[in-house]
Each structure stands twice: as C-alpha cells, then as structure tokens.
Amino acid sequence: xxxxxxxxxxxxxxxxxxxxxxxxxxxxxxxxxxxxxxxxxxxxxxxxxxxxxxxxxxxxxxxxxxxxxxxxxxxxxxxxxxxxxxxxxxxxxxxxxxxxxxxxxxxxxxxxxxxxxxxxxxxxxxxxxxxxxxxxxxxxxxxxxxxxxxxxxxxxxxxxxxxxxxxxxxxxxxxxxxxxxxxxxxxxxxxxxxxxxxxxxxxxxxxxxxxxxxxxxxxxxxxxxxxxxxxxxxxxxxxxxxxxxxxxxxxxxxxxxxxxxxxxxxxxxxxxxxxxxxxxxxxxxxxxxxxxxxxxxxxxxxxxxxxxxxxxxxxxxxxxxxxxxxxx
Numbered sequence: 001x002x003x004x005x006x007x008x009x010x011x012x013x014x015x016x017x018x019x020x021x022x023x024x025x026x027x028x029x030x031x032x033x034x035x036x037x038x039x040x041x042x043x044x045x046x047x048x049x050x051x052x053x054x055x056x057x058x059x060x061x062x063x064x065x066x067x068x069x070x071x072x073x074x075x076x077x078x079x080x081x082x083x084x085x086x087x088x089x090x091x092x093x094x095x096x097x098x099x100x101x102x103x104x105x106x107x108x109x110x111x112x113x114x115x116x117x118x119x120x121x122x123x124x125x126x127x128x129x130x131x132x133x134x135x136x137x138x139x140x141x142x143x144x145x146x147x148x149x150x151x152x153x154x155x156x157x158x159x160x161x162x163x164x165x166x167x168x169x170x171x172x173x174x175x176x177x178x179x180x181x182x183x184x185x186x187x188x189x190x191x192x193x194x195x196x197x198x199x200x201x202x203x204x205x206x207x208x209x210x211x212x213x214x215x216x217x218x219x220x221x222x223x224x225x226x227x228x229x230x231x232x233x234x235x236x237x238x239x240x241x242x243x244x245x246x247x248x249x250x251x252x253x254x255x256x257x258x259x260x261x262x263x264x265x266x267x268x269x270x271x272x273x274x275x276x277x278x279x280x281x282x283x284x285x286x287x288x289x290x291x292x293x294x295x296x297x298x299x300x301x302x303x304x305x306x307x308x309x310x311x312x313x314x315x316x317x318x319x320x321x322x323x324x325x326x327x328x
Contacts, residue, residue, distance in 0.1 A: 022047040022167050022199035023068060024311050027077035030063050036223050037063040041077070043218060043228045044311045045201065047166070050193050052214035053203040054292055060223045061203045065169050068201070069097045081167060093122065096165035100172045102156035106145035110138055110155055114162065121163045129162030132188065136181070149176040157185060161192060168193075170202040182206075186213050211288040219295055226295050229306025231288060237304065239277055240286045242268040258301045259294040270294040272304065 023045040030038045038060040045051050055061050066072040067079050070086035081091040104113060110133060118124045133140065136154040144152060153176060160168060168189075174182045190213050193200050201218075204210055217234060219227035227234055241252060255271035270286055277283050286294070295301060 020047045021045065021080075022049070022082060023201070024080045024083075025064075025067075025077065026079070026311055028064075028067060028074055028079055029076035030060075030067060030072060031075040038067075038220075039076075039223050041220075041225045042311050043225060043305060043309045045199065045216065045218070046308065047082075047199050048193075048197045049216040050190060050200045050214050051202070051216035051218060052210040053201055053218050053220070054205075054207065054210070054296075055220035055226075056296060059220045061220055062171060064218075064220065065097070065171055065201070065203065068169060069095060094166040095169065096160040096163045096167070097169045098156055098160045098171065098173050100175070102153055102173075104144045104152060104156060107143060109141055109143055110147075111140040113144060113155060114140075114158065117159045117162050123164040125162050125164050128164070128192075129158040132158040132161060135184070135188075150178065150181055153177055154181075154185070157188075161188075164196070165198065167199045167201070170200065172203055172205070174204070174206075182209070189213065207289045207292050214288075217288075217292075219292060221296060221299060224303070225305065226301075226303050227291075227305075228309035229304070230308060233306045233308070234304065235285055235288065235291060237306075238270060238272055238286050238291055239279070240268055240270050240284045240290060242282045242284070256302075259298045272301075 021044045023043075025041050025043050028038060028041040029036060041060075041064070053061050053064070063072065067074055068081060068086055070091070079086060082094055084090040086095075105116075108116070114126070114129050114133070117129060118126060130140075132154060136151060138147065138151045138154055142151075144155065147155065153174065157173070160170075174185060177185065186209060189200060189202075192198055202210075202214070215231055217227055217229065217231050218225065238258070239255070252269055252271055254274040255277075256274060258270045258272055260269045261267055268282075270290060279285065
C-alpha cells in the first residue's frame with residue numbers, strides 16, 4: 001500500500017534538531033515496599049534514535065518505561081519527554097506505549113479496534129495501521145478474541161504505529177512471534193523510525209536482534225544504569241583481547257578488565273580501553289552482544305555513561321519548569 005508510508009528505503013531520513021532530547025532523566029528513582037526498583041538514574045536519549053533497553057528480569061526496565069509513560073510516579077528525581085512532564089497533554093499526544101500484555105478489547109473486531117485508534121488519536125494514520133494488519137493477512141472483520149497471539153501483536157503494533165508518535169516505547173513487544181514475523185516487524189520498525197524521525201525505546205532480551213536495529217543503548221542492572229550512549233561509541237570504548245589458555249595478561253595493564261572469559265569457546269578479556277591500541281592479531285572490536293553480556297555478567301564493573309547520554313543536574317529541569325510557569 002503506497003499510501004501507508006511504511007517503506008521508503010530511498011527516502012531522506014528526517015533529522016530532528018541537533019541536541020534535541022526525546023527523554024531526559026535526572027536522578028530518577030522509584031521505591032516500592034520491597035525496596036528500590038530504580039535508583040539515581042540519569043541519562044538523555046536524543047530524538048530520532050532507536051534505543052535498546054537491556055537488562056535482566058527485575059532490573060528496573062519496566063519501571064523506567066512506566067515512569068516515562070506516567071503510569072507510575074517517581075519517588076525521587078524527574079523525567080521529561082520532549083521537555084514536557086510525562087502526564088502532560090503534549091507528552092501523551094507524542095508518545096505511544098506497547099506493553100508486553102498488549103491489552104485489546106477481545107470482543108471488538110479488528111476494524112472496530114482501528115476505528116477506536118482513529119477516534120482517540122488526532123494524528124492517526126489509517127493507511128499505516130491498515131497496512132500492518134493486511135501485511136499479516138489479518139481479516140478486518142475478525143474479533144480480537146479469535147486471533148492468534150502473533151496476530152494480536154500485529155494489531156497492537158498497528159495501533160501504536162497508527163498513532164504516529166514521536167516516541168514509541170515497546171516492552172518486549174515480539175516475544176510471542178515466530179522469527180520470520182519478528183524480523184518483518186523489526187524491519188517495519190526501523191523503516192518507520194528512519195522515515196519519520198520517530199524515537200524508539202525497545203526493551204528486549206533478544207540481544208542478537210537488537211544489534212541489527214539499535215543505534216543507541218541503555219543497560220540497566222540491579223536498579224541502576226550500567227551503560228548508556230551510542231552503540232558505536234560504546235563499542236569503540238572497549239576491545240576484546242584474545243588470551244587462549246591463560247589468565248589476564250600483563251599487557252592489559254593500561255586497560256580496565258570488564259570481564260575475563262576462561263571457559264570453553266572464545267577465551268580472553270573484554271576491556272574498557274585506557275589508551276590507544278592496534279586492532280588485529282589479539283585485539284578486536286567486541287560485538288554488541290559480547291559487550292552487553294559482559295556488563296550483565298559483571299555487576300562490579302563501573303558504569304559507562306557516554307558524553308552524549310549525560311544530563312545536567314536536576315536543578316536544571318526545576319529551573320526550566322519554573323521559567324515555563326512564569327512565561328506561560
């Protein structure tokens with residue numbers, strides 16, 4: 001469907017203003033009765049990026065997405081979506097959220113579900129929504145309750161894309177899909193983001209697949225931020241040193257070892273670089289999957305927040321809010 005605007009590989013990528021943030025978090029924390037789910041998290045996600053949100057179960061990923069979508073309130077700190085409070089009209093209109101559960105009205109037909117999306121969203125794009133549904137051969141007349149899990153996921157995706165959001169937040173969106181459908185929806189996701197400058201924050205355990213779609217990264221473990229920044233920047237700050245058959249080599253001295261792997265398979269050390277090195281021979285760039293696994297397996301390795309992912313003090317956002325109130 002040409003009018004859907006879903007695939008224009010030759011089109012020019014929309015470029016958001018330089019330095020413009022989709023999300024900024026300042027000392028963000030959320031405490032429940034059982035303890036802190038998220039604590040002292042600060043970062044910025046520049047607009048127009050496809051960002052992977054990675055971490056073990058219970059690490060705080062869903063809490064962070066709940067804070068960004070105003071479903072829960074922070075205990076400490078602040079979060080802004082396009083420089084607006086998450087519950088504000090501006091943030092709500094510009095954000096679409098697709099949860100793991102993908103709640104849909106089971107007695108509605110697919111057509112009725114899309115009509116609901118059209119009635120509730122001022123920027124609704126019927127062509128995009130119908131295009132996603134028809135690509136999966138899902139009948140518009142079928143009731144949601146009769147669809148397979150994969151088909152329901154496709155309908156939920158069509159609602160999220162049809163809203164034409166500037167920020168699309170996806171919580172483990174494709175865990176119930178077979179690999180072919182997952183790959184197709186991933187391709188649609190990246191094509192949409194590239195064409196319209198949509199910022200995407202996607203939580204996923206499928207590390208190998210994130211490697212193909214993400215250009216930005218947030219890694220959360222034990223309620224804290226471990227890595228944040230552009231994928232290329234984070235990979236360039238690390239190297240994999242092969243060290244067959246032995247322990248860490250003295251040659252690693254200027255670098256900080258994140259993880260040493262001496263078991264079966266690939267052996268060696270993943271290090272955070274402390275000086276220049278020559279690639280080739282023993283030193284190689286780590287893959288994104290190697291980098292993620294090393295930090296998730298090494299809770300004592302210090303966090304790395306790349307310069308482009310850093311924000312100022314929480315007083316900055318308080319001052320901005322005060323200025324907005326004065327000028328409103």
